Amino acid sequence: xxxxxxxxxxxxAALLLIALVALPYIFPHPAxxxxxIYVIAYGLLAMSLNLLVGFTGLVSFGHAAYFASGAYIxxxxxxxxxxxxxxxxxxxxGGTALLALVIGAICVRLHEIYFAFxxxxxxxxxxxVILTWVSLTGGDQGLMGGIPRPPFLGIDLGNSMxxxxxxxxxxxxxxxxxxxxVQSPFGYTLRMIRDNPRRANFLGVNVVAMKLAIFxxxxxxxxxxxxxxxxxxxxxxxxxxxxxxxxxxxFMIMLGGTQLFLGPLVGAILLQTLNHFVxxxxxxxxxxxxxxxxxxxxxxxxxxxxxxxxxxxxxxAAAAEPKPRAEPAQATFTDETRLADKGANT
Amino acid sequence: MIKTKRGVSRRNFLKGAAGAxxxxxxxxxxxxxxxxxxxxxxxxxxxxxxxxxxxxxILGTSSRSAVQLAVQQFNEAGGLNGRTIEVIYRDxxxxxDEAAKVTRDLINNDGxxxxxxxxxxxxxxxxxxxxxxxxxxCLHTCSESSTLTADPKLHVKTAFRSARQGVHDAVAGxxxxxxxxxxxxxxxxxxxxxxxxxxxxxxxxxxxxxKKFDPSIEVLDQVWPKLFQPDYTENITKILQVQPQAMYSAxxxxxxxxxxxxxxxxxxxxxxxxxxxxxxxxxxxxxIKQLPVGLHTVYRYNELYPNNPENAAFAAGYKKLAxxxxxxxxxxxxxxxxxxxxxLKRTNGNTEGAALAAEVKGMEIASPFAVEGKIxxxxxxxxxxxxxxxxxxxxxxxxxxxxxxxxPWSEILELEAEWxxxxxxx
Numbered sequence: 001x002x003x004x005x006x007x008x009x010x011x012x013a014a015l016l017l018i019a020l021v022a023l024p025y026i027f028p029h030p031a032x033x034x035x036x037i038y039v040i041a042y043g044l045l046a047m048s049l050n051l052l053v054g055f056t057g058l059v060s061f062g063h064a065a066y067f068a069s070g071a072y073i074x075x076x077x078x079x080x081x082x083x084x085x086x087x088x089x090x091x092x093x094g095g096t097a098l099l100a101l102v103i104g105a106i107c108v109r110l111h112e113i114y115f116a117f118x119x120x121x122x123x124x125x126x127x128x129v130i131l132t133w134v135s136l137t138g139g140d141q142g143l144m145g146g147i148p149r150p151p152f153l154g155i156d157l158g159n160s161m162x163x164x165x166x167x168x169x170x171x172x173x174x175x176x177x178x179x180x181x182v183q184s185p186f187g188y189t190l191r192m193i194r195d196n197p198r199r200a201n202f203l204g205v206n207v208v209a210m211k212l213a214i215f216x217x218x219x220x221x222x223x224x225x226x227x228x229x230x231x232x233x234x235x236x237x238x239x240x241x242x243x244x245x246x247x248x249x250x251f252m253i254m255l256g257g258t259q260l261f262l263g264p265l266v267g268a269i270l271l272q273t274l275n276h277f278v279x280x281x282x283x284x285x286x287x288x289x290x291x292x293x294x295x296x297x298x299x300x301x302x303x304x305x306x307x308x309x310x311x312x313x314x315x316x317a318a319a320a321e322p323k324p325r326a327e328p329a330q331a332t333f334t335d336e337t338r339l340a341d342k343g344a345n346t
Numbered sequence: 347m348i349k350t351k352r353g354v355s356r357r358n359f360l361k362g363a364a365g366a367x368x369x370x371x372x373x374x375x376x377x378x379x380x381x382x383x384x385x386x387x388x389x390x391x392x393x394x395x396x397x398x399x400x401x402x403x404i405l406g407t408s409s410r411s412a413v414q415l416a417v418q419q420f421n422e423a424g425g426l427n428g429r430t431i432e433v434i435y436r437d438x439x440x441x442x443d444e445a446a447k448v449t450r451d452l453i454n455n456d457g458x459x460x461x462x463x464x465x466x467x468x469x470x471x472x473x474x475x476x477x478x479x480x481x482x483x484c485l486h487t488c489s490e491s492s493t494l495t496a497d498p499k500l501h502v503k504t505a506f507r508s509a510r511q512g513v514h515d516a517v518a519g520x521x522x523x524x525x526x527x528x529x530x531x532x533x534x535x536x537x538x539x540x541x542x543x544x545x546x547x548x549x550x551x552x553x554x555x556x557k558k559f560d561p562s563i564e565v566l567d568q569v570w571p572k573l574f575q576p577d578y579t580e581n582i583t584k585i586l587q588v589q590p591q592a593m594y595s596a597x598x599x600x601x602x603x604x605x606x607x608x609x610x611x612x613x614x615x616x617x618x619x620x621x622x623x624x625x626x627x628x629x630x631x632x633x634i635k636q637l638p639v640g641l642h643t644v645y646r647y648n649e650l651y652p653n654n655p656e657n658a659a660f661a662a663g664y665k666k667l668a669x670x671x672x673x674x675x676x677x678x679x680x681x682x683x684x685x686x687x688x689x690l691k692r693t694n695g696n697t698e699g700a701a702l703a704a705e706v707k708g709m710e711i712a713s714p715f716a717v718e719g720k721i722x723x724x725x726x727x728x729x730x731x732x733x734x735x736x737x738x739x740x741x742x743x744x745x746x747x748x749x750x751x752x753x754p755w756s757e758i759l760e761l762e763a764e765w766x767x768x769x770x771x772x
Contacts, residue, residue, distance in 0.1 A: 031455035038447055131542060139543030141468045141491060142442055145499050146475045160479070233446040234475035237468055240443070279437050279448075283398040 005183055013176045020168040024161065033164040037232050039265075039272050040171045044225030045245075046252035046264035047178060048218040053250075054258030055182055056214050057194030058108070061116045061246055062123030065103070066219035068241030069096045070226025072130065075143045075236040084152045089227055093220050100219025101212070108211040120243060127241040142237035147230055157231060167228050174224050181217060182261060190214055251289075255296055257303020266305040389432045390690065390697060392417075393452030395445050395473060396464030396488070398437035401574060402599065404629065405488055405675055409464040410435050411668035412676040416683035419663070426687075426695050434458060438469055445469035449476045458482070459697035462682055464675070467491040467544065477505045483689070483702040485682040488675050490515070491544075495729040496771045504703040506728040508682035510674070510735070512548060515623065515644055517761045518735040518753040519594075520555020523621050526642070527560045527592065532619055534566050536590035538581055538605070539623075540597055541570035548596040548623055555761070556594075566590055571601075578605045582612050590618060598624030603633045610636055626738070628671035631746040638740065643747055645736040646674035651750045652734060656714035677715050681730070684711050685723060717752050731755060 024033055045067045052058040073095045077088035103122045107115055130137045138144050149157035157163045181187050189210055192200045197207050230236050239245065248271065249264075256267025274292060278285040300307045394413060396406035413433055421430045434456050438445035445465050452458040453476075461484040463473040470489035477484040484505040486494060492513040494500060526532065537553070539545035549568070557563050567588045569581045582605075585593065597605050602624050609615060615638040624630065626646030631637060645651065649661035649672070660680060664672045689705040690697070708725035715721065721732040736752040766772035 029454065031451055034447065034450050034454065134543055141471055141493070141543060144471050144493065145497070146478060229443060233443045233472055234479070235442065235446075235472055237442040237472065239441050239468075276451075279439075283403070283437055285437070285439075286399065 006180065009179050009183070010176065013172050013179075016175070017168065017172045020172070021165060024164060030160060033160065034232075035272070035276070037164060037167045037228060039268050040167050041225045041229040041232060042248070042252065042272060043265045043268040044171065044174055044228065045222050046249045046256070046268045047175075047262075048221035048225070049246075049249045050253050050258055050264040051178065051181065051190075051214055051218040051221070053253055054263070055187065055194060056190045056211060057197075058211060058215070059112070059116045060107075060119040060215075060218075061243065061250075062103075062119030062121070063218070063222055063249055064243070064245035065119075065123040065126045065241055066096050066100055066222035067226040067229070067245060067249075068126065068130065068236070068238075069099055069219075070223025071230035071236035071240050072137060072143065072226075073223070074227045075147045075230050076136070078147045078149070079143065079145065081148065085149065085157065086152060089224075092227055093223050096223035096226075097216050097220040100216045104212045104215035104219070108208055108215055120246070123241060123243060123246060127238060127243075130238045130241055137236075137238070140238055143235050146234040147236075149231065163231060167231070170224060170228065174221055178221060179261060181214075186210070186213070251293060253303065254293060255303055257306030257309075259302075260305045260309055263303050263305035267303060270304065388428075389430050390426070390460070390695070391456060391458045392431060392433045392460045392462055392686070393449065393456060393458030394433055394435045394462045394464055395438045395448045395452065395469070396435065397440045397466060397469070398435070400440050402440060402466065404599070404673065405466060406437070406464055408629075408668070408670070408673040409462075409487060409675045409679040411664060411670075412672065412679040413462060413464075413683055415660075415663050415667050416680050416687075418667070420683070420687055426690050429695055433462070438465060440466065440469065442468045442472035446472040446476050449473050450480065453480050453482055459699075460686055460702070461485070462487055462679065462686075464488050464679065467494070470494055471500075474500060474502055474505055478502045482699040483686070483697075483706065485685060485706075487679045487682045495727045496766060496769070498727075498771060501728070504699040506685070506703075506706055506723055508685060508723070508730055509678045510733060511729055512551060513762055513765050514731075514735050514758050516548070516551035516555050517758045517765075519552045519621065519623065519644055519737065520557075521559055521753050521757070522642070522737040522751060523552070523556045523592075523594070524559030524563070526619065527556070527563055530591075530619065532592040533562055533564055534589075534591045535563055536566050536585055536588055536593045537568045538578075538585060538593060538595045538597065539568075539570060540573045540575075540601060542573050545570070545573070545596045549594060552594050552596075552621075552623065571597075571605075574601060576604065578608045581605075582609055582614055585614065585618070586612060592619040592621065594621045594623070596623040598627075599630065600633075602630055606634050606638065606641075607636075610638065615641065621737075625740070626747055627673045628746065629673055631740070632671060637742050637746065639742055641740040642737055643740065645734045645738060645747075645750055647672050647677050648738070648745055648747055648750070650745045650748070651736065651738070652715060652717055654714060660714050681711070681713055681715060681721065681733075684713060685709055718755055731759065 049060060049063045052060050070092050073092040074088050077083050077091055107118045110118055131140055155162060155166065157166055189205055193207055193210055201207050226240065252267035252271050253264045255270045256265065257263030274289060278288045282288065396409050397403060398406040417431050417433055425431065434452060436448040436452060438448050449461060452461065459482055461477065461482055463470055463484055463486045465473055465488060467489045470486045471494065474494065481504045486507045487509050490510055490512050492511050495507045537549050539549040553565060569584050571578055571581050620641045622641060622643040625641060625643035628647060649658055661672055664676060685706050688709060688711060689702045692705045693701045706723055709723045710720040713721045715734060716732050717734050718732050721730050724731050732755055734752060735758055736750040738747040738750040740746060741748055763772065
């Protein structure tokens with residue numbers, strides 16, 4: 001069953017890859033490519049955060065620390081001139097995973113607000129290190145001088161089209177990995193921990209180890225987002241590690257939804273699109289974005305993807321059911337847990 | 347009999363139409379309308395990424411007003427052989443990645459052929475890297491970080507800085523302060539600057555040159571309030587406890603206003619000779635309810651210095667347009683447009699980055715803000731020299747700062763050359 005589902009996911013991933021590769025040929029404007037790369041970077045940040053928030057119930061306020069770690073480690077390695085891009089990427093993902101392991105080992109033992117605030121504290125600690133270790137990080141001015149992109153295996157990331165293709169491939173690989181994780185027995189164990197950690201514990205699940213594992217995986221994937229951003233802006237900046245970047249990722253999840261696999265990506269697209277257009281027309285973008293988020297929170301009470309999915313499901317259910325009978329009203333699909341049971345697999 | 351549906355159902359048609367419309371809308375809005383290539387376009391488009399929201403929005407708004415004034419004057423005077431200039435402003439929110447994205451968007455999507463980079467330091471480094479890849483003419487107008495243009499590794503052929511530079515201010519400040527310290531016997535010093543790279547670097551450079559000119563200066567203590575700190579009581583009481591004869595502060599903007607207001611309550615400025623690296627901006631000076639007399643500040647902007655009709659006209663025009671006093675960023679942006687307009691005239695409207703850069707490189711301009719006749723865009727490192735590197739003293743009413751003393755540029759350049767050698771830049 002799982003193998004069948006995996007094959008379907010791989011086929012969908014291949015289709016997505018083909019669509020993204022074809023897009024610049026349909027809309028050959030460079031701005032389209034820039035926009036997609038930007039969405040990919042923040043999309044990976046939001047989706048990796050959702051592995052914690054949506055699938056494990058760990059609300060991390062400090063996830064951008066790993067995004068920044070990805071950008072800085074990759075940038076510093078490339079500026080050293082000692083390593084090639086693939087080696088730097090592997091070292092970055094490995095280094096960030098190690099960082100997440102150390103931080104996670106301390107944080108995942110805590111619950112709810114204590115976990116959230118400790119992750120935030122670690123993020124601000126990393127932000128302070130970036131600001132004060134000027135000789136290494138460039139302090140508040142960031143990594144200066146650009147990030148070299150020497151060609152490797154015939155791939156020249158100095159070419160903007162090649163960079164786009166590279167980022168798209170990287171994105172789809174990360175999507176497949178995340179999808180396999182949430183669909184695996186490990187992914188279902190995470191949901192069980194989210195819904196009832198005590199029961200999971202009684203069933204013999206090592207809850208702390210599971211939480212730590214997903215914390216490390218999420219951190220490593222966020223670092224790939226950081227690498228994409230570093231390649232795009234050819235630099236790394238302390239703002240990447242500031243709490244507002246984590247806040248943006250949480251906004252993306254709120255806009256897109258936590259229960260569907262692609263929900264945070266929808267949120268990332270929504271937020272970046274809103275940001276793009278609102279900024280053109282007004283300086284009061286904070287106000288506009290605030291109102292939009294308020295509408296989602298108060299009006300929809302969930303992210304857009306969750307809302308649409310639920311709507312489709314309820315219509316399908318209504319169509320499939322025979323005419324209403326004089327029986328007690330059935331539970332509706334508004335129950336979040338039920339949505340999670342059905343929707344998280346989607 | 348099985349009835350086979352042929353054609354497209356109403357529902358599917360609507361779905362398809364909605365999808366196509368959405369894709370079209372997204373496609374059009376993201377890709378933008380195709381812009382006409384520079385050579386044929388009647389309007390020349392300039393893009394300006396800057397900070398228009400948040401705590402340092404005054405940097406962007408005062409920069410934008412100055413550019414608006416200059417472009418309005420240029421267009422009203424007939425433009426360039428009938429071609430007018432249009433400026434597209436974008437808010438980067440003070441985020442370097444957003445600055446990079448917005449700059450790329452201005453060039454790729456909006457068809458801007460020239461960039462005026464009104465970003466603070468970190469944003470300007472991000473914009474510099476975009477210009478390296480998309481080589482249009484770019485003038486950085488707000489970043490005072492010396493590294494941006496002094497470090498040859500960061501050099502970009504089509505990027506220039508039309509803004510004051512940290513090392514120039516440090517030499518001028520050190521020289522000015524040392525003369526006073528020798529004259530008044532100010533041996534015991536203290537500093538109070540914001541705790542981030544700019545605050546620390548700016549303070550270190552000021553002290554380096556002050557001590558170079560007067561080795562008897564001794565720094566007793568240094569306090570580092572956080573950036574955007576609302577309460578300075580702790581720092582002020584520490585200064586009063588140490589009782590220095592003089593102090594230097596790199597505080598700026600709202601932080602500086604708060605520090606001086608709170609310092610007034612403690613009589614901080616009664617017995618201390620105060621040197622400021624950020625007080626000289628008219629909006630800051632006018633925001634302080636009781637501006638103490640006799641504070642020493644670096645020149646940021648003053649409509650009576652340099653005292654010439656062109657500078658007064660700039661101030662009057664700016665105030666009429668923006669309904670506020672010009673800032674340091676205002677004159678720097680206004681100056682940047684002068685370089686751009688002159689380069690466009692010399693290339694006869696050719697907006698190609700390399701062509702414009704070739705003209706801006708080494709260009710000398712008779713500007714309202716020049717202290718020694720002209721302001722030069724130095725060809726060796728693409729930064730301006732000849733602007734007011736001066737210090738003055740506060741007075742309670744307009745013009746708020748007077749008695750400006752300018753350090754000769756020959757001396758600044760000599761010490762700058764030594765500094766470059768020490769940093770390995772030359």
